[in-house]
Amino acid sequence: MAKTIKDHLQDTFDDLGEENQKKFKSKLCDRKTEPRVRRAAIEKANDSIDLADLMVNTFTSTGAVPVTIEILQAICCNQQATEFKENTGQCPGAPSNVSPQSDHMLVSISFIEHFIDRNRTKLIRRVHNVDAILDELLDKKVITEEVYSNIRAEKTPQIKMRELLMGPIKSAGTKGKDALYNALKDTDVCLLEDLEHQ
Structure with a gap:
């Protein structure tokens, strides 16, 4: 069965390990752009599954992808960011193995480049x-x-x-x-x- 965005998030957070997960949560907490994530909600995310749920529940499947990439790059986890981009079909020509029901949600959030x-x-x-x-x-x-x-x-x-x-x-x-x-x-x-x- 093809993986959903949440599955890919979970895999990425597993790859981060405990130390980088801590950094990811800290950056997520400091994020000023809406929607913001409450510190209490972040503290309740004990593992990769909780963190993946939190991302999708806060930002939706569409929004969770660019936010995750942004934070991974900010904490210098560029390898994980690249793999996550490829796995979710965010790289041009990358094979997307995301399930059909979430595939339509992978439209880039800004067609007009800033x-x-x-x-x-x-x-x-x-x-x-x-x-x-x-x-x-x-x-x-x-x-x-x-x-x-x-x-x-x-x-x-x-x-x-x-x-x-x-x-x-x-x-x-x-x-x-x-x-x-x-x-x-x-x-x-x-x-x-x-x-x-x-």
């Missing part, structure tokens, strides 16, 4: 005033003081921008990308306009 995703490489290369952006994001509570300090400590604007995009902005989802877009509008409107007209 400006930040579309211009990720150019932003890493061309944004120089990263500290001003970090100030804005900290004010709006998109990033924590710890993240702010860690990224500011990096040596070059390119490394700072890469860390920002691949870490907290990716974790915050669309809300984080919107906040970064607005921060760019305030700090580097010429670059923004240039990229928008390409």
Whole structure:
């Protein structure tokens, strides 16, 4: 019998092991984008089955896939994220062995790629005033003081921008990308306009 999204979630959480499961739950708890998961609900998830149930019940089968991928990447479990993408048919040309009843729920949540995703490489290369952006994001509570300090400590604007995009902005989802877009509008409107007209 073909596996459902919940089965794939359970397999992924089993692969994570205890330590990474703890990190996954912590990131899930810190997630600011709606729907948010209550700490009490996360604490009740004692094993992979409970955690898979929690994800599907909170985000639905459709929403649980991108949220899981986002958190796996945020905790540096890239191998599990890639395998989960492939198993749920989220990679182009990947074989999907998800059961028919949940297959229709695997439509990508955003057909229109976000400006930040579309211009990720150019932003890493061309944004120089990263500290001003970090100030804005900290004010709006998109990033924590710890993240702010860690990224500011990096040596070059390119490394700072890469860390920002691949870490907290990716974790915050669309809300984080919107906040970064607005921060760019305030700090580097010429670059923004240039990229928008390409």
